[in-house]
Amino acid sequence: MSQSRWCWLMIAPVAVGLLIFTVGPMLVSLMLSFTDYDVVSRPSFVGSANYHYLLTADPSFWVSVKVTAMYAAASVPLGLFTALAVAMLLNMEVPFRGLFRTLYYLPTLLPATASGVLWAWIFHPTDGALNRMLLSVGVRGPGWTSSPSWALPALIIMSVWSYGGAMVVFLAGLQGASKTLLEAAGLDGAGPWKRFCVVTWPSLTPVVFFNVTMSLIGAMKTFDQAFAFGTSGPGVGGPARATLFYVLNLYSKAFEHFHMGLASAMAWILFAAIGGLTFLNFRLSRRWVQEEAG
Amino acid sequence: MRGWLIAAIGVALVGCAQNRPIDPAGRHKVIWLYPIDVNRPMVEDLIRQFERENKDVHIDVRAVPGSQYQTKLKTLVAAGEPPDVFVCGDVFFAYLKPFLSDLTDLAKRDAKEVDLNDFYPAVQKAMQPGGHIYFLPQWFNVSLLYYNKRIFDAAKEPYPRPDWTWDDFSASARRLTQNGVWGSNVTTGWWGEWLTLVHGAGGDLFDASMTHCTLDTPAAIAGLTFYRDTIGKLGFAPPPGEGPSTGFASDKLAMDYGGHVGLWATYRKIPSLDWDIEALPKGPSGRRGGEISLTALGISKQSPEREASWRFLKFMSSKESIRFHVSRGYLSIRQSVAREPASQHDKPLNRAAVERALQSAEPTPSTPDFVEIALDLVQPEIDRMLTENVSPAEAAKRATRSANAFLRATAKRTP
Structure with a gap:
C-alpha cells in the first residue's frame, strides 16, 4: 500500500468521526437556523426571520452580548495578570516549589459546576463567607447574587479562580526565557523590572498571545459557571438578566423553550464572532508578538 | 451471503422498532417519568400499594431531576418514545396539551370511581380545560x-x-x-407575587385572546407599584x-x-414556628388574585398502555391515595377526605381559609409561551424595578414591549 493510502487509512477514524459528529451536526444546525423548529413538530422554513428577530427585536440577545463582552473585557486581563503573577512566583527558587505548583493548579481541576455552587455560597448576601468576613471588619457587603450591579462582578471575581491552565503555560514560557540574557542584563545594571520588560516579556509574547486567544474564546463561551451560579442562587441569568451570558441565553432558548431555530442562529452568530475576533487577534499579533524570541 | 445480509438488517430493524419490551413477569409495563422531589418515599409506597392491588401492572419509574423534567420529557416526545405517564396540570399544560391523551371518555366510563364532584369546585374547573379531561390531580397549590x-x-x-x-x-x-x-x-425571581398583585389591582398579563401583553395598563401598573412599595415607600x-x-x-x-x-x-x-393561614387580602379590584396550580398526571397520546396507565391515574387520585398524601402533610384535593378528622388536626388550623382562597383562585394564563414570557421577558424588568429605581410604569412599558415583540415574532414564525 502506498504511503498516501496509509496516511488516509490512519486519519480515517478521526476524519469520519469529525464528519459525522462535528461537521454533520454543524450543517444541520445551519439549516435549522433558517427554520422554526420546536423538536416535536416538523421544522418549517422561515428564511432569515430568526436572525432578524435576534438582531432587531429579541430583548435578551443584545443584553447577553453585552454581558459576555463585559465579562471578557474584565476577566481575561484579570485572569491573565493573576496567572502571570502566580507563575512568576512559582518560577522562583523556593522550598516546596513542586507542592505549591500543585496546590495553585488544583482549583482548575474542580468542575466548573462544583465551583459555581461553592462560590454561590461564598457570595450569599446574608449568610455568605465573603460578606460575613467584610462585616467582621465593619464593611457591609453588597448583595452579590441579588443585585444586578454586583452579580456580574461576582462572576468576574470567581473567574480568576480558574487561572491554573494559563499559569502552567506561562510557567513553561518563563522557563524558556534565556538565562544568559537575564544574567547579562543583570550585569549591565538592569533591575528586576527592567529585566522583566526587556528580556522576559519579549520572550513571553507568543505564550501571552496563546493565552489571550484561548481565554477570549473561553470567555465568549462561558456557560457552566454562570449556570451553576444561577441555579444555586439567584436563578439562571441572574437578577435582571445581569449574568445572562450569550451561551446561557442560547441554552435557554434551545433546551428550556425549545426554539431550536433561534438557538441555531445564535450559535452561528457566535461562531462568526469568535472566528472574526480570532482573525483580528492574529492580525494584531504581528505588531507585538516576537516569534523569534525564546 | 446476500440472504445473510438481508436477515441481519431485518434483525437490526426489528431490534430498533419501538415495541415495548415485555415485562419478565408478563405484566403491563407503564413508564412514568417522575420528577425527583422530597415525596419520593411516599410515591414509592403508593406504587407498591397500586401494584399489590393491580398485579398485572408494573409501574416503571424513570426518575429525573425536577429542573430537567421538561427538557427530558420533550426530548423523549421528540424521539418518539414518550413515557406513558407524566406530570402536567401546572403552567406547562398548554405546552404539553398536544401530546396528551384526551381522557374524557375514560372519565365518563368510570365516573363513579373518578367521582369528579368530590374535588373542590375550583379544582374541577381547573382540571377540565375546554370541558375535556386530560389529567387527574393529586394535590394543588393555592396562594x-x-x-x-x-x-x-x-x-x-x-x-x-x-x-x-x-x-x-x-x-x-x-x-x-x-x-x-x-x-x-x-417574592423575587418568578411571577408568584407580582402577578397576584397585578390581578388584585384589576390588571392582567395578557388580553383575553392571549395574543397581546397588557402589563402596561393603569390597573396592572398599580399592582406593580404596590409590589415595589413593599420594599420602598411602605418599607x-x-x-x-x-x-x-x-x-x-x-x-x-x-x-x-x-x-x-x-x-x-x-x-x-x-x-418553634407557630403559624396559620388566611386567604390573601383583596386588592382595589376586589380580586385576591392568587393562582391555583394542580399537580396532576396525564397519559401520552402515543401510549401503548393507555388502559393500564388510566388505572394508575385513578389510583393516584383515589381517596386512598389522597389520604396517604394527607398523612404526609399535603392538603386534600378531595372534599370528602378534607372533612375527615385525620385531615384537620395538623397546622394550619384555619382550613376554611383554603376554601376561601380556592373560591377566588385564578389559573395561570393558558398559553404555551406563558413561562417564557413571564420569566425571560417580564421578570428582568421586574427585577430592575426592585433593585435599580426603575419606576413601575417604565418597567411595565419595557416588559410589555418585549413581550409583544416576542408574541408578534412567534405569530409570524408559526405557520
Whole structure:
C-alpha cells in the first residue's frame, strides 16, 4: 500500500468521526437556523426571520452580548495578570516549589459546576463567607447574587479562580526565557523590572498571545459557571438578566423553550464572532508578538 | 451471503422498532417519568400499594431531576418514545396539551370511581380545560397569606382576617416591622407575587385572546407599584437578598404573602414556628388574585398502555391515595377526605381559609409561551424595578414591549 493510502487509512477514524459528529451536526444546525423548529413538530422554513428577530427585536440577545463582552473585557486581563503573577512566583527558587505548583493548579481541576455552587455560597448576601468576613471588619457587603450591579462582578471575581491552565503555560514560557540574557542584563545594571520588560516579556509574547486567544474564546463561551451560579442562587441569568451570558441565553432558548431555530442562529452568530475576533487577534499579533524570541 | 445480509438488517430493524419490551413477569409495563422531589418515599409506597392491588401492572419509574423534567420529557416526545405517564396540570399544560391523551371518555366510563364532584369546585374547573379531561390531580397549590402567630401575639396585633384589603395588610405589616422582624417578604425571581398583585389591582398579563401583553395598563401598573412599595415607600419587606435566607421559616417574618400549600410539610417540621393561614387580602379590584396550580398526571397520546396507565391515574387520585398524601402533610384535593378528622388536626388550623382562597383562585394564563414570557421577558424588568429605581410604569412599558415583540415574532414564525 502506498504511503498516501496509509496516511488516509490512519486519519480515517478521526476524519469520519469529525464528519459525522462535528461537521454533520454543524450543517444541520445551519439549516435549522433558517427554520422554526420546536423538536416535536416538523421544522418549517422561515428564511432569515430568526436572525432578524435576534438582531432587531429579541430583548435578551443584545443584553447577553453585552454581558459576555463585559465579562471578557474584565476577566481575561484579570485572569491573565493573576496567572502571570502566580507563575512568576512559582518560577522562583523556593522550598516546596513542586507542592505549591500543585496546590495553585488544583482549583482548575474542580468542575466548573462544583465551583459555581461553592462560590454561590461564598457570595450569599446574608449568610455568605465573603460578606460575613467584610462585616467582621465593619464593611457591609453588597448583595452579590441579588443585585444586578454586583452579580456580574461576582462572576468576574470567581473567574480568576480558574487561572491554573494559563499559569502552567506561562510557567513553561518563563522557563524558556534565556538565562544568559537575564544574567547579562543583570550585569549591565538592569533591575528586576527592567529585566522583566526587556528580556522576559519579549520572550513571553507568543505564550501571552496563546493565552489571550484561548481565554477570549473561553470567555465568549462561558456557560457552566454562570449556570451553576444561577441555579444555586439567584436563578439562571441572574437578577435582571445581569449574568445572562450569550451561551446561557442560547441554552435557554434551545433546551428550556425549545426554539431550536433561534438557538441555531445564535450559535452561528457566535461562531462568526469568535472566528472574526480570532482573525483580528492574529492580525494584531504581528505588531507585538516576537516569534523569534525564546 | 446476500440472504445473510438481508436477515441481519431485518434483525437490526426489528431490534430498533419501538415495541415495548415485555415485562419478565408478563405484566403491563407503564413508564412514568417522575420528577425527583422530597415525596419520593411516599410515591414509592403508593406504587407498591397500586401494584399489590393491580398485579398485572408494573409501574416503571424513570426518575429525573425536577429542573430537567421538561427538557427530558420533550426530548423523549421528540424521539418518539414518550413515557406513558407524566406530570402536567401546572403552567406547562398548554405546552404539553398536544401530546396528551384526551381522557374524557375514560372519565365518563368510570365516573363513579373518578367521582369528579368530590374535588373542590375550583379544582374541577381547573382540571377540565375546554370541558375535556386530560389529567387527574393529586394535590394543588393555592396562594395564601401565612402569618406567624408568635410575632402577632408579641406585638398585640390582631391576626389577619378574611375581609382584609391591601390597606389592612399593609398597615399591619408596617406596625409589625420592628426589632429585626419584617412585616412581610418580597417574592423575587418568578411571577408568584407580582402577578397576584397585578390581578388584585384589576390588571392582567395578557388580553383575553392571549395574543397581546397588557402589563402596561393603569390597573396592572398599580399592582406593580404596590409590589415595589413593599420594599420602598411602605418599607415592611426586606429588599431582595437582604431578608432572612430561610424566609418565613426563620421566625423573623410576620407574614408571607402568596406562599403555597407545598410549604406546609416544611413548616410543620419546625416545632418553634407557630403559624396559620388566611386567604390573601383583596386588592382595589376586589380580586385576591392568587393562582391555583394542580399537580396532576396525564397519559401520552402515543401510549401503548393507555388502559393500564388510566388505572394508575385513578389510583393516584383515589381517596386512598389522597389520604396517604394527607398523612404526609399535603392538603386534600378531595372534599370528602378534607372533612375527615385525620385531615384537620395538623397546622394550619384555619382550613376554611383554603376554601376561601380556592373560591377566588385564578389559573395561570393558558398559553404555551406563558413561562417564557413571564420569566425571560417580564421578570428582568421586574427585577430592575426592585433593585435599580426603575419606576413601575417604565418597567411595565419595557416588559410589555418585549413581550409583544416576542408574541408578534412567534405569530409570524408559526405557520
